[in-house]
Amino acid sequence: MKKGIFFQKVGKTSVIPISFKILAVFLCLLLFSNFITNYINMLLNRKYMFSVTNQLLVKELKEIFTNASNQYEIFKFSSDVESSISSILSSAKKGFTHDHSMLLGVDPLGFIVFGVSADGYEYKTFPDKEALAKIKTDSENGIAEGSMYFTTEEGRNLAVYKYHEDWQCFLIRSELLSDMNADSNRVFLIICIITIFLIAGFLVLGFYMFNEILRYLKQMIQSLYEMQKKQSLDLLDLTGAPNDDITYLGASFNSLSSSINNLMSIFRRFTTRDVVEHAYKNHHVGLEGSQRELTILFSDIRGFTYMTETLGNDIINLLNIHYSRTINKVHDQNGIIGSIIGDAVLAIYGALRDNYHNKSLEAVRSAWEIIKETAKLRDAIIARRAEIEEERSLTEAEERVFKAVLIDVGVGIDGGNVFYGNIGSIERMTTTVIGDNVNAASRLEGLTKIYHLPIIVSEYVKDDVSSMTSQYRFYEIDTVQVKGKTEGNKIFFPYDTLQPDENLEKQFEDFEEGLQNYYSGNWAEAKKHMRKSGLDVAEIFLQRMSVRNLPENWSGIWTMTTK
Numbered sequence: 001m002k003k004g005i006f007f008q009k010v011g012k013t014s015v016i017p018i019s020f021k022i023l024a025v026f027l028c029l030l031l032f033s034n035f036i037t038n039y040i041n042m043l044l045n046r047k048y049m050f051s052v053t054n055q056l057l058v059k060e061l062k063e064i065f066t067n068a069s070n071q072y073e074i075f076k077f078s079s080d081v082e083s084s085i086s087s088i089l090s091s092a093k094k095g096f097t098h099d100h101s102m103l104l105g106v107d108p109l110g111f112i113v114f115g116v117s118a119d120g121y122e123y124k125t126f127p128d129k130e131a132l133a134k135i136k137t138d139s140e141n142g143i144a145e146g147s148m149y150f151t152t153e154e155g156r157n158l159a160v161y162k163y164h165e166d167w168q169c170f171l172i173r174s175e176l177l178s179d180m181n182a183d184s185n186r187v188f189l190i191i192c193i194i195t196i197f198l199i200a201g202f203l204v205l206g207f208y209m210f211n212e213i214l215r216y217l218k219q220m221i222q223s224l225y226e227m228q229k230k231q232s233l234d235l236l237d238l239t240g241a242p243n244d245d246i247t248y249l250g251a252s253f254n255s256l257s258s259s260i261n262n263l264m265s266i267f268r269r270f271t272t273r274d275v276v277e278h279a280y281k282n283h284h285v286g287l288e289g290s291q292r293e294l295t296i297l298f299s300d301i302r303g304f305t306y307m308t309e310t311l312g313n314d315i316i317n318l319l320n321i322h323y324s325r326t327i328n329k330v331h332d333q334n335g336i337i338g339s340i341i342g343d344a345v346l347a348i349y350g351a352l353r354d355n356y357h358n359k360s361l362e363a364v365r366s367a368w369e370i371i372k373e374t375a376k377l378r379d380a381i382i383a384r385r386a387e388i389e390e391e392r393s394l395t396e397a398e399e400r401v402f403k404a405v406l407i408d409v410g411v412g413i414d415g416g417n418v419f420y421g422n423i424g425s426i427e428r429m430t431t432t433v434i435g436d437n438v439n440a441a442s443r444l445e446g447l448t449k450i451y452h453l454p455i456i457v458s459e460y461v462k463d464d465v466s467s468m469t470s471q472y473r474f475y476e477i478d479t480v481q482v483k484g485k486t487e488g489n490k491i492f493f494p495y496d497t498l499q500p501d502e503n504l505e506k507q508f509e510d511f512e513e514g515l516q517n518y519y520s521g522n523w524a525e526a527k528k529h530m531r532k533s534g535l536d537v538a539e540i541f542l543q544r545m546s547v548r549n550l551p552e553n554w555s556g557i558w559t560m561t562t563k
């Protein structure tokens with residue numbers, strides 16, 4: 001999860017915080033309710049204002065009408081019409097409150113007898129003929145005064161009128177509606193601005209409060225993203241979380257996570273690591289497989305029949321101790337357990353994509369670790385025997401038990417193209433590896449008993465490891481043709497140069513010299529070097545060369561009569 005311009009992003013998708021959504025919805029509702037409320041209030045106030053304005057216009061019109069009557073009497077006395085009209089207009093102008101306030105004296109034909117407006121505009125005729133026709137009709141019907149609306153270039157006007165008999169015109173006092181609305185609009189705008197500022201302040205406060213309330217939700221989301229990134233389920237940290245629905249949601253997730261992890265832990269014990277990872281990522285495991293280049297390790301306990309006869313059911317406890325150590329060493333080197341059959345373990349290297357190129361090297365390392373762990377177990381058993389013998393002698397039964405529990409193993413390693421995948425049915429399937437190289441690894445393990453070596457590897461493994469490191473020196477042991485095969489294959493012993501033994505190296509040098517003479521048919525020289533080496537493996541060759549004559553058509557390949 002990375003930070004975008006405004007929100008965090010997963011890939012190209014923005015993750016919008018729930019607090020932002022809540023605030024956005026709340027803000028929209030708050031603004032909508034405020035604007036609607038203020039608008040309704042403005043309309044109601046405007047209606048009330050029109051009513052009040054109408055009353056004021058009526059009051060002013062009465063004063064103007066009275067003044068016009070007085071000025072008409074003065075006019076009759078002085079014959080100065082202009083002075084009388086000027087007095088009427090001057091008195092009316094004092095009551096103007098807006099930019100387009102107006103008083104008109106309009107005769108029935110629509111001509112302006114006199115008039116004045118706040119903006120100084122002078123009309124010659126009444127601008128709205130329809131409105132004039134209406135008040136004329138009302139006057140003919142005996143209605144000489146009232147309210148009306150008329151239109152000018154500036155807009156619609158609210159007016160009150162009354163017919164003056166002396167001046168023989170309609171006295172019309174009007175106000176432009178837009179002027180009247182301007183005040184209410186101004187108030188509405190001010191209220192809206194104040195509302196926006198208040199809401200902005202509350203929004204900041206609300207954002208802080210929501211973030212504080214939902215802070216554990218944010219932590220949960222971040223933890224879930226980390227889990228998704230690692231493709232693993234962990235527990236959410238709910239330390240100090242409040243007692244609310246979000247905490248309950250987190251606790252429910254932790255409960256579900258624990259259940260799934262327990263199931264996954266059980267699942268891992270019964271299947272291989274790569275299958276578990278595939279199932280976790282793809283949520284599906286099917287009957288599928290392919291040809292893969294893998295390295296196979298086969299380990300077997302020597303003398304298992306004697307151990308079973310001696311220990312009976314207790315053999316299970318011993319096997320569990322041995323397998324616990326063996327499997328850990330396989331997993332430490334990125335190997336996976338293909339199968340456990342009685343006293344034998346088959347391990348696979350290279351099935352995990354991240355260690356494909358190191359597969360043979362890791363197999364050889366695992367083999368030596370298995371040999372070391374087995375030796376440690378034997379040493380612990382021997383030490384325990386010594387403790388008992390300091391106090392008393394062992395019984396015959398105890399002697400048999402101690403002999404039985406001294407585990408010794410052999411390890412064979414081969415590699416190459418094999419079939420690796422799931423076989424069975426959709427109801428019950430297992431992961432397996434099939435191929436000649438798998439069988440060859442088993443046969444190489446069998447050869448460790450014959451050649452008295454802990455580990456034997458194929459030429460494939462030797463070449464693969466040598467291309468990766470010089471840690472191991474591979475001593476050639478023999479060229480054998482196993483039963484059922486038509487070609488001979490070289491077999492090797494991997495010597496770890498990080499744990500040097502000069503005497504052992506000298507012994508193998510003598511053995512190698514003897515082996516080359518053995519291959520070439522110079523058995524007399526071969527015997528001399530074999531005896532000089534003093535290795536147990538040399539005894540096998542000395543037995544073979546005990547015959548007087550070299551076999552006909554000697555190729556240096558020894559044919560095994562058993563698998």
